[in-house]
Amino acid sequence: MVLSKGDSTGSRIGGLSASLESCAVPRRALIGAAALLGVVALAGCGSQGVASPTPQTCVGPCQVTAPVVPAFHLKGDPKKGSSVFASQGCGGCHTLKAANATGTIGPNLDTLKPDYQATTAQVTNGGGVMPAFKTKISTQEIADVSAYVVDSTGGKAP
Numbered sequence: 435m436v437l438s439k440g441d442s443t444g445s446r447i448g449g450l451s452a453s454l455e456s457c458a459v460p461r462r463a464l465i466g467a468a469a470l471l472g473v474v475a476l477a478g479c480g481s482q483g484v485a486s487p488t489p490q491t492c493v494g495p496c497q498v499t500a501p502v503v504p505a506f507h508l509k510g511d512p513k514k515g516s517s518v519f520a521s522q523g524c525g526g527c528h529t530l531k532a533a534n535a536t537g538t539i540g541p542n543l544d545t546l547k548p549d550y551q552a553t554t555a556q557v558t559n560g561g562g563v564m565p566a567f568k569t570k571i572s573t574q575e576i577a578d579v580s581a582y583v584v585d586s587t588g589g590k591a592p
Contacts, residue, residue: 500555505573506592510550510581518579522571527564532586540564543583549590553580 516533519525525535529542540563548556557576560566567576584591 500552501559502551503555503558503568503576505554505558505576505580506551508574508577510574510577510579512578512582512585514575515578515580515582515585518571518575519582522567522579524579530583530586532582543587547587547589548583550580550584550592553583553589 519530519533519535524530525533525537527537527540529536529538529544531544554576556564557580558566558568571579581591583589
């Protein structure tokens with residue numbers, strides 16, 4: 435370690451205060467660690483692993499509610515929703531027995547059993563690795579595919 439010019443007390447080392455320099459980390463190691471963190475963070479994009487939300491720990495009553503989106507106010511048709519599920523490639527990411535879908539990127543819908551409000555919000559707005567469908571399909575189609583998922587999994591209907 436080199437003392438800064440004009441500083442005979444040792445309170446400044448390499449231009450930084452001694453407290454900041456007390457745990458010296460080589461610059462290359464710091465850059466490497468940041469690069470590794472970036473690679474790990476991006477590894478989930480397009481991966482074939484299972485994506486799931488981070489669990490929320492609650493003390494006392496805890497209820498997480500999805501936002502109410504326009505499709506929530508419509509009555510979805512599960513039969514029409516089946517074709518929307520197929521045409522939009524939902525089975526490529528999700529497992530859903532009713533659709534013979536075995537995707538593993540998104541959550542297993544049979545296990546999740548989402549309710550109608552959560553499903554309409556997720557399909558509308560996306561989240562995690564799931565894209566938003568609000569500009570890809572109509573509000574009625576969002577209601578239909580949501581009704582199909584809820585009906586097929588035994589989730590809570592509106």
